[in-house]
Amino acid sequence: MKKFQEPPFKQNAIALGFTLGVHAIAIVGLLFLGLSKPPEQPKKLTTVLIKPKDLPPPMAKPVEQETAAKNQAEEILSPVVDNTQPENLPITPPTPTAQQLADAKQKAEQQQAKLAEQKKKAEEAAAQAKQAEERQKQAEAQAQKQRADEEIKRKTTEQAAKDKAAADKASKDKAAADKAAKDKAAADKAAKDKAATDKAAKDKAAADKAAKDKAAADKAAKDKAAADKASKDKTAADKAAKDKAAADKAAKDKAVADKAAKDKAAADKASKDKAAADKAAKDKTAADKAAKDKAAADKAAKDKAAADKASKDKAAADKAAKDKAAADKASKDKAAADKASKDKTAADKAAKDKAAADKAARDKADTERAEADAKAAAAKKAEQEAAQKKADAKKIASTAKRDFENKIKRAWDMPANSSGQKATARVTLSDSGAVLSVIVNSSDPDVKASVEAAVRAAAPYPMPDDPDARREARSFTSSFTAK
DSSP states (O other): OOOOOOOHHHHHHHHHHHHHHHHHHHHHHHHHHHHSOOOOOOOOOOOOOOOGGGSOOOOOOOOOOOOHHHHHHHTOOOOOOOTTSGGGSOOOOOOOOHHHHHHHHHHHHHHHHHHHHHHHHHHHHHHHHHHHHHHHHHHHHHHHHHHHHHHHHHHHHHHHHHHHHHHHHHHHHHHHHHHHHHHHHHHHHHHHHHHHHHHHHHHHHHSOHHHHHHHHHHHHHHHHHHHHHHHHHHHHHHHHHHHHHHHHHHHHHHHHHHHHHHHHHHHHHHHHHHHHHHHHHHHHHHHHHHHHHHHHHHHHHHHHHHHHHHTTTSOHHHHHHHHHHHHHHHHHHHHHHHHHHHHHHHHHHHHHHHHHHHHHHHHHHHHHHHHHHHHHHHHHHHHHHHHHHHHHHHHHHHHHHHHHHHHHHHHOOOOTTOTTOEEEEEEEEOTTSOEEEEEEEESSHHHHHHHHHHHHHTOSOOOOSSHHHHHHHTEEEEEEEOO
16 A cells, blocks of 8 residues: 655645745735835715705706605705814824834834844745755655666566567577478478379370380489489488577577676676775774774873872882883874784785786676677577579579470470370479480370470480579479460
8 A cells, every 4th residue: 555644754845835835925915014004084074954945946856766866865965064063173193203113113124034044044044945855856856766777677578588589489499490491381282293103104004115104204204303402401400400490509509608707797797896895894993993993192192291280209119110101192093003003905916816816707797698699689680591592493493493394385296186185294304404304294195295205305404503592493394385
């Protein structure tokens, strides 16, 4: 539950403000009463007696309905006052004397001086209250700033943890997606290979012995190409696994390095706090010792003065012994002071050495952290470049495959009466562009033979210069329709 009780200094400020307000109101009231004008003297009343015959005749008025109260009001006459009577004479106020005027003036001056003093005290109290309020505002601003710094630090830590978790999740999702894509590609390839094998077996049963020998040779070449591709796929998978393991290890090493840096920073701060506490304790011990030495010296001086006054006639030997004792004490005090100075110098040197060592350690940690960040950035850049290179290689290979297909179609001599017949050819090339194997699927033997002849006639194919694009373009599948 939130406490609504005001702090003591704020309560004092409120009470002081209330007191000042009351005094200000009282001062304003006194000033108003002292500076206001005195009441005016009552005006002299003059009564005039009028006889009825001296009144002017009434004027003719139109007949109208008037109330009885109005008619009666017109008949009321003015009051008749006799100025000769003593009670009707005007009262004249007495004239103040010079002493009364002087006393009134002195009283007014005293009142003004008192009001000025009260105003000065009120201004001083207001200034003190303002200073207290400013100190309170500064303390609240400092506390608010500290809370804001702690909140920023907490949010930064939480954001870093969220970013790391998101990066880990993205890496896992990417690995799972890559694996699913590879599995799907392998399943598609296996299904296509099975369908091609089944179709090749049917075609092989219908063909002559020469076709059977050629199909066997083609199958052997295809098996060899499949084995080569499986070996390359396994090598690529192993390399991807190694790269992922290296990335995971780098991330773990970076996390360990960050934790070690944080632990070291905390240890350095604790060490600094302990050094400050030790220095404060040493300074206090030295101050206490100096105070004790001064008290002992003062006491010795008092004792010596009393002894000198009491024993003026004492022998010179006693005086020499006392002087020697005082000299010995002074020597001991000097030796103690020298030792304290040496200890302080040694402590300062040790603190400086420790600060230098801590700075060197921090510099080393910063350097290692910078190197780790640079390595991570280089690895990320290399990964991006590899991905871009792979995409470029696929694009170049796609263009090359399209050129291969166009070249085959230009070299294709379509058989007569084969309009509408379709064929699919899967071609495997060498790095130089020579044909290693051709598998043609078609229901028409003439179309099948013509497509295979066109594939071989179009060789050699212009292979891309880029190794990755060339490896990607070595195998392709094309569809042909006779027109």
